Amino acid sequence: MWISIISLFPEMFKTYIKYGLINKSIKKKLLNISFWNPRDFIKNKFSKIDSNIYGGGGGIILKAEPLIKSIYKAKIEMKNNVKIIYLSPQGKKINISYIKKLLSYNKMIFICGRYKGIDERVINNFVDEEVSIGDYILSGGELPAMILLDTIVRQIPGVLNNMSSSQTDSFFNNGLLDAPNYTYPKVLKNLKKNTVPSILLSGNHKKIKEWKLQQSLGITWLKRPDLLRKKKLTKKEKILFQNFKKYYFKNK
Template sequence: MWISIVSLFPEMFETVIKYGLINKSIKKKLLNISFWNPRNYMKNKFNKIDSTVYGGGGGVILKAEPLIETISKAKLEMKNNVKIIYLSPQGKKINISYIKKLLSYNKMIFLCGRYKGIDERIITNFVDEEVSIGDYILSGGELPAMILIDILVRQIPGVLNRISSNNTDSFFNNGLLGCPNYTRPRILKNLKENIVPKILLSGNHKKIKEWRLQQALGITWLKRPDLFKKKILTKKEKILFNKFKNSFLKKNNVMEYD
């Protein structure tokens, strides 16, 4: 995967690409990240890269001309089949289905806006898709770009040591949240809930798999009922979920009403 970042502040990405899976994917040559600063493509270096909006009102936006030049240079280097993604609060919210769609793109340009945004003519003439990470406003598109890269990198084959690791991640786990996980020591002193479930120590992989599925169903039901409602349960999943639900209601002395 090749991602080019168009940003006024490419230095913000320096730490991100030095550590973790992003750094690992770069070293393995599974990911190539290049940076393009529009300031470097201004015809007159003494001009401002931003300006007030036509029609009045507060704030400034990035000018079109340096962005056009920057995007053109980036596309020329990347050659064919490049998708331009604009990180914008007006864009489509990132979800799992959209991430899977992005994974089919080998070459992408992430356009990071600043201030109140960019000249609309850039969006209408160059941008293929607008993407949002949530209904709030940030100072620029750099942080959303970092988040999006981190999400994508986890799904690139060969980045994670084990394929099963991302298959069991929340949301990628058939639309469910992840199940509880435990590690050594088996017993933690002075805690009310301090023992690892016996099933995880049994060595019975079939039963462990069922337990994990049951927990994922139950936790999704409890924490994200909106996701659970969208899930079409198989016969086996219905049985496992009903056992979880009945146990939870009994344990918490809760009476269910239709």
């Protein structure tokens, strides 16, 4: 996968891509990242990259021409057939189904806005999709671009040592939150809730799978009931869910 990032502050990404799965995917040649700074495409060092908004009102936006030149330069290097995404609070929110959809694209350009955004003509003529990470405002699109990049990279085959790990993550687990996870030691001293559930130590993989599904259903109900309302439960899932609720209310 090849992703080009258009940003006034590409330096923000330098530390980010040195660590974790991003760095691992680059070393494995599963991911190529290019950066394009619109400042490199202004007429001269005295020209401004931003300007006031026509019609008045507070704030400034990025000018169209440097952005357009950045887009063209990136597309030429990437040999076209590129999906262009603008990170914007006005875009549709990122979710799992959208991330899975993006995995089908080999080449993408992320545009990171600044200030109050970018010239609308760039969006109308070049942007394929506007994407948001939530209903709030940040100083720019760099952090959302990092989040989108991270969610995509986790799903590229070969990045994770065990791909099944990502398939049990929250949201990927049939739209449910992940079940509780534990590791060594079996007992943590001086804690009230200090032991690992015995079922996880039983070696009965069928029972463990059922327990994890039941926990996923229950935790989703407790923490994100909106997700559970969207899911059509199977007969087995209904039984597991009802048993979870009975246990929950009994021990509440």
